[in-house]
Structure formats: structure tokens, C-alpha cells
Amino acid sequence: MKNFSLLLIALLLFSCNDGPKKKYLPESIGAINSLGVVISNDLWEGAVGDKLREHFAAPVVGLTWEEPLFSLEQMPQKVFTGTTRYRRAVLFVDLDTVNVAHLKTDLYAAPQEIGVIKGRTQEELITNIETYADEFIAAIKGMELEETQKRFLRSLSKDKILEEKFGVTFRLPSIYKLGKQEDNFVWIDREIQKGSMNIIAYEIPWESLDNDSTLVTDFIRMRDSIGEKYIPGPDIRNKKTYMTTEDAFAPHFFETEIDGHKALEARSIWDIENYPMAGPFLTFVIDDEANNRKLVVEGFTFAPATNKRDYMFELEAILRSVKFK
Numbered sequence: 001m002k003n004f005s006l007l008l009i010a011l012l013l014f015s016c017n018d019g020p021k022k023k024y025l026p027e028s029i030g031a032i033n034s035l036g037v038v039i040s041n042d043l044w045e046g047a048v049g050d051k052l053r054e055h056f057a058a059p060v061v062g063l064t065w066e067e068p069l070f071s072l073e074q075m076p077q078k079v080f081t082g083t084t085r086y087r088r089a090v091l092f093v094d095l096d097t098v099n100v101a102h103l104k105t106d107l108y109a110a111p112q113e114i115g116v117i118k119g120r121t122q123e124e125l126i127t128n129i130e131t132y133a134d135e136f137i138a139a140i141k142g143m144e145l146e147e148t149q150k151r152f153l154r155s156l157s158k159d160k161i162l163e164e165k166f167g168v169t170f171r172l173p174s175i176y177k178l179g180k181q182e183d184n185f186v187w188i189d190r191e192i193q194k195g196s197m198n199i200i201a202y203e204i205p206w207e208s209l210d211n212d213s214t215l216v217t218d219f220i221r222m223r224d225s226i227g228e229k230y231i232p233g234p235d236i237r238n239k240k241t242y243m244t245t246e247d248a249f250a251p252h253f254f255e256t257e258i259d260g261h262k263a264l265e266a267r268s269i270w271d272i273e274n275y276p277m278a279g280p281f282l283t284f285v286i287d288d289e290a291n292n293r294k295l296v297v298e299g300f301t302f303a304p305a306t307n308k309r310d311y312m313f314e315l316e317a318i319l320r321s322v323k324f325k
Contacts, residue, residue: 028088028109032144033313035070038080039093043122048093049074051126055133056091060309061252062267063280067309069137088147089140090114093125101128103139111147113139148317161186163325166201166295171321185230195279195302197311199318202226206292209264209285215253219266220245222296223283233272246271246278259323262287270300279303280312284319297322 030036035056043049057068075084077094086109096118104114115136119125149171157172165186172188176199180187189198209218224244233241245251246269254265264285271278281300288295299315301308 025106025108025110025112026086028112029083029086030088031071032148032310033070034087034089035072035140036080036084036087036090037072037074037093038077038090039074040076041074043093043095043125044074046122048122048125048129051129052091052093055129056137060312062269062282063308063312064269064278067307070140085109086112088112088143091117091136093117093129095119095121095125099124099128101132103136111143113143115140144313145317145320148314149321152318152321159188161188162201166203167291167325168201168295169323169325170199170318172199172318176318180230182230185226187230192303192311194304194306197315198300198302199297199315200226200231200300201295201297203293203295204285206289206294208294216250219251219253219283219285223270223298227270228273233275233277236275239274241275242273243270244273245269256284258284258286258320261324277302277304280308282312282316282319284322286322288324295322 037044037052037056039049039052044052053072056070057072059066060069070089080090080092088109088111090112092114094117097120099119101115101117104116106112107114113136115132117125117128117132119128152171152173155174157174157176159172159178161178161181162172163169165181165184173190176188176190176197178186179189179198184202186201187198188200189196204222208222209215211218227243227245231243233243235241249269251266251268254267256263256265266283266285268281269278270281279300279302281298283296283298286295286297297319299312299319301311301315303311
């Protein structure tokens with residue numbers, strides 16, 4: 001009986017250790033918002049490539065000039081080997097005997113999203129691109145935002161001003177510094193090579209911006225009043241300068257969610273009243289019913305003669321990291 005018991009224990013231990021082993025995956029590589037496109041040269045240079053560029057290199061909404069959603073890097077299949085397979089974001093497009101499109105997550109590395117698009121003809125490839133592009137873009141962008149937020153953890157700001165004033169925390173890199181604070185306003189910024197990246201936060205009443213028919217007017221009036229009160233422009237003799245919303249570009253609005261709270265997302269161009277300065281902004285108006293308010297957080301960039309996509313993407317990653325205490 002004693003020997004039988006020992007044998008039973010040994011079998012149990014062996015069976016526990018003989019379970020499925022977790023697959024080791026190397027860390028993925030690649031610049032943020034860079035998308036590797038594995039496709040033959042012939043397809044890339046024809047209608048299929050045009051359709052890919054139409055969707056995956058579409059202009060980012062709300063920038064001062066056109067910049068692509070992703071920086072596309074085409075490569076033929078024979079190049080997609082070794083460490084090249086560790087790229088974080090990949091599209092695999094090819095003619096085949098099947099007509100399919102799907103996402104593969106963490107196939108060769110982690111984190112990783114690979115969009116696979118196959119078709120028996122070029123027409124089927126184009127149809128699959130049109131059908132699945134939005135889904136693939138959302139998955140890749142979500143991964144890139146998470147990757148950017150993870151990189152912030154290397155050096156986070158210890159400033160508690162946003163928590164003390166508004167009861168929220170941000171995953172804010174330490175390079176951002178407090179620039180101004182008032183009773184209902186905080187301005188945080190960081191210097192960049194040719195300008196600055198900025199974050200502002202303030203509260204508005206719960207019932208604000210609830211009328212869809214006047215949303216554009218009400219939103220611009222709100223932003224411009226904050227700009228006039230808190231965000232001055234350069235000193236110009238006999239002129240008042242302050243941040244406003246550029247009249248020539250109506251804001252683009254989207255519904256979104258931040259930390260489980262409904263939010264209104266707005267993108268457009270800011271400028272300075274009575275002075276030639278402008279740049280992109282991204283605003284989130286976040287519902288906070290528990291505190292009978294809406295919290296407004298905004299990121300804007302001043303970087304003349306410089307591409308701004310990646311600056312605005314970093315600001316979006318910070319703003320989407322808001323956590324309510």
C-alpha cells in the first residue's frame with residue numbers, strides 16, 4: 001500500500017508538469033505607426049496596392065497637412081523571414097486558392113497584429129481590403145496606443161496636480177512639466193525640437209454640449225473662451241492674442257470611451273487670434289456623472305514646418321490613459 005501511494009503521488013506530479021507549455025515569444029520590434037506590408041511587387045504597384053494605401057495610408061484627421069495613418073513599408077514574401085517577422089504590425093496580402101481575411105495576434109512576437117488578406121483574384125483581394133480595413137486599423141491602432149503607454153512607464157511624472165484638482169491620474173511621462181494652474185485649469189507641456197507639446201484639463205457643467213444641433217457652435221465657444229482666459233499668444237502691441245479654434249476647419253467629432261466613461265472626441269486646428277500661429281488639437285470631453293460634471297482634457301502641438309502625426313499620437317496615448325479615482 002505504501003509503494004502504491006508513492007507511485008500515485010509520482011504519477012500526479014508527472015501529470016501536473018506535463019501540461020501545455022507556454023510558447024515563448026520574442027518582443028516585437030518596429031517604430032510606432034509603422035506597418036509592414038508583405039505583398040508582391042506586382043500587386044503593390046497595381047490596384048491592390050492602391051486600395052491598401054487608400055485605407056492604411058489615409059490622411060490622419062485634424063492635422064495641418066496630410067500625413068498617413070501608418071507609414072507603410074512594402075516587402076516581398078522572401079524578405080519576411082528571421083527577425084523581420086518580429087515586426088509589431090504586419091499586413092500579409094497575396095493571391096491564393098482561398099478567399100479569406102482575418103487577424104492573427106502574437107503569431108511570431110508579442111505584442112503583434114498580423115492582418116492576413118487572401119483572395120483568388122485581385123478583385124477578391126480588393127473586396128476583402130474594403131471589408132476588413134476598418135477592423136484591422138482599429139486593432140493595430142489599439143495595440144500601438146497600448147505600446148506607447150507601456151513605454152511611458154520607463155519614467156513617469158510624480159506630479160499630483162491632476163489628481164488633486166480633478167481626481168484623475170494620467171500615465172504622464174516625466175518629461176512633461178506643469179506650466180500653469182488656476183482654480184479650474186491645468187496646463188502641462190514639454191519642449192520639442194521646434195516647439196512644444198501641450199496638455200490642458202478643466203471641468204465644465206454636466207449639462208454642457210448636450211444639444212446635437214448646436215454642438216459645433218457650443219464646442220468652439222467653449223474652447224475659445226478657455227483660450228482667451230488661459231492661453232495667451234505672443235505679445236503684440238495694440239493687439240490681444242490668444243488661442244482660438246480655426247474658423248476654416250470644422251471640428252471632426254467621434255463617440256468614444258475612456259476608463260469606462262462615455263466621451264466625445266474632437267479633432268481640428270487651433271490658431272492664435274491676431275497672430276500667424278496654428279497647429280492640431282485633440283479634445284476629449286468625458287462624462288463624469290458621479291461628480292455632476294464633464295472633464296475636458298486636450299492635447300495640442302506647436303511644431304512649425306514639422307510632421308505632427310506622432311506628436312499627436314503620443315498626446316492621444318496620454319489622454320486615453322486617464323483613470324478616475
